[in-house]
Amino acid sequence: METGRVASPMARTGRTTSGSVLDDAAPLAEVIRGDLVESVHLGHLVVLDPAGRPVVQVGNPTKPIWARSSLKPLQLVAMLRAGLELPDRLLALAAASHNGEQFHLEGVLQILASRGLGTGALQNTPDLPLYPPAALEWHLAPLGGGPGPASLAQNCSGKHAAMLVTCLAQGWDIETYLSPEHPLQRAIRATILELTGDAEVVMHTTVDGCGAPLFSTTLLGLARAFSTLGAAPTVDVISHEARVGRALSAHPDMVGGTGRDATLAMEAVPGLVAKDGAEGVYAAGLPDGSAIAFKVLDGSARARPAILAAALRAAGVAGLPGVYPGGLDGLGRVPVLGGGRSVGEVRAVFADAYEGRR
Incomplete structure (x- = not known):
């Protein structure tokens, strides 16, 4: 099991009502503009294998959240x-x-x-x-x-x-x-x-x-x-x-409807059950029993498609019958624009480590 842990200054000062959701938060995605990382989205994520065992864990997925x-x-x-x-x-x-x-x-x-x-x-x-x-x-x-x-x-x-x-x-x-x-x-x-x-x-x-x-x-x-x-x-x-x-x-x-990432993901992966939530939440389950859930702590929807596509790959969707790789690639492609053209991307930071691991 892989676990990322990042101390939060806000959590250390106790300036939250619950304090817990910030504890152990780790990077889920980077916003890359040109050749620099411009922003980082922190959060928590878990990927379960068909037996219900966590095979990928980022941050701490046991913290209470609003789903x-x-x-x-x-x-x-x-x-x-x-x-x-x-x-x-x-x-x-x-x-x-x-x-x-x-x-x-x-x-x-x-x-x-x-x-x-x-x-x-x-x-x-x-x-x-x-x-x-x-x-x-x-x-x-x-x-x-x-x-x-x-x-x-x-x-x-x-x-x-x-x-x-x-x-x-x-x-x-x-x-x-x-x-x-x-x-x-x-x-x-x-x-x-x-x-x-x-x-x-x-x-x-x-x-x-x-x-x-x-x-x-x-x-x-x-x-x-x-x-x-x-x-x-x-x-x-x-x-x-x-x-x-x-x-x-x-x-x-x-x-969802036209252009929505939950709709696009289920169209690309037969049998997938996926549902987005406000404030950066996502959950999805696969026919073999694998599943994912994550929360982007800043509540932004910007990073969700990239994280979702990477997490689905970590869950093994590439090996499932009928999967449309192009649809999954399109889902995870989140360009960063400059002057109306792509000058970077939003990238899930755990993507490379788990690409094709199953």
């Missing part, structure tokens, strides 16, 4: 266990941080309509579509009744629509579905603890950007959970975990 939207596939498992029933395409949307493209918005309306609900039942934070062309289209011809921010257009609307439908399937109140004490949120919490294998003591609770309860995990636990999701369709096609894994890998366009 943000990387938790959505786990939340979806809990909803399926509670009676949610949707076609796979809409299940993928229920675990999405979608672009707000027309097909995403229409899918959310389909989820709501399956139980006779309208967009007024959604309680997620109003916003505009993430994808600029979709935001322009929203302004010109909004599905939500006006050109401004709306819950339907916000990237978590698929998850919230599925939460509402799950509540109705169980006869639970839909007005309070965002309360941490609501039966749905208690079920989600228990499912996250089960799938991650994290100790309950490391679980903290807060509110995510969309307004839903957010539960902390460790990166090691998150990787274990995605290992289960990635391998489940190959061993048990009827389990809830298998349905989630199959839905995401079969419908990557619903999980």
Whole structure:
């Protein structure tokens, strides 16, 4: 096992509320401009082999983190266990941080309509579509009744629509579905603890950007959970975990959309289950049970594609059937621009050491 450790001045001075996430942080990626390293992204990362053993470890993946939207596939498992029933395409949307493209918005309306609900039942934070062309289209011809921010257009609307439908399937109140004490949120919490294998003591609770309860995990636990999701369709096609894994890998366009790295990664690697999260988080599971999880400590999304591609290679994707190497190469290529042309790159610093190791 390889472990990088870097002392943090901020951690030493104690000027944080938890102090822990900075401890042992190590470089994950460098930003190279010309022939100099301009910036460095620190963080934590783990790659698990099919047996669940860490084969690559950078920093300390046992620190509690907010996994943000990387938790959505786990939340979806809990909803399926509670009676949610949707076609796979809409299940993928229920675990999405979608672009707000027309097909995403229409899918959310389909989820709501399956139980006779309208967009007024959604309680997620109003916003505009993430994808600029979709935001322009929203302004010109909004599905939500006006050109401004709306819950339907916000990237978590698929998850919230599925939460509402799950509540109705169980006869639970839909007005309070965002309360941490609501039966749905208690079920989600228990499912996250089960799938991650994290100790309950490391679980903290807060509110995510969309307004839903957010539960902390460790990166090691998150990787274990995605290992289960990635391998489940190959061993048990009827389990809830298998349905989630199959839905995401079969419908990557619903999980993100045009140009999104989670979508591109799942298109390049058949059977991959991948989900990005805000503030530099990522998790992915492969059909053989290998898995990865990482967090970029500065919260930047800039380095995520390069780190993701390198971590997937370290997990052995090159040896899996049907992998499109060009797609993986394109995913990991993050140019640094000067005057509108490439003058450097964002490079995962552990890439060379683990290229082709499996």
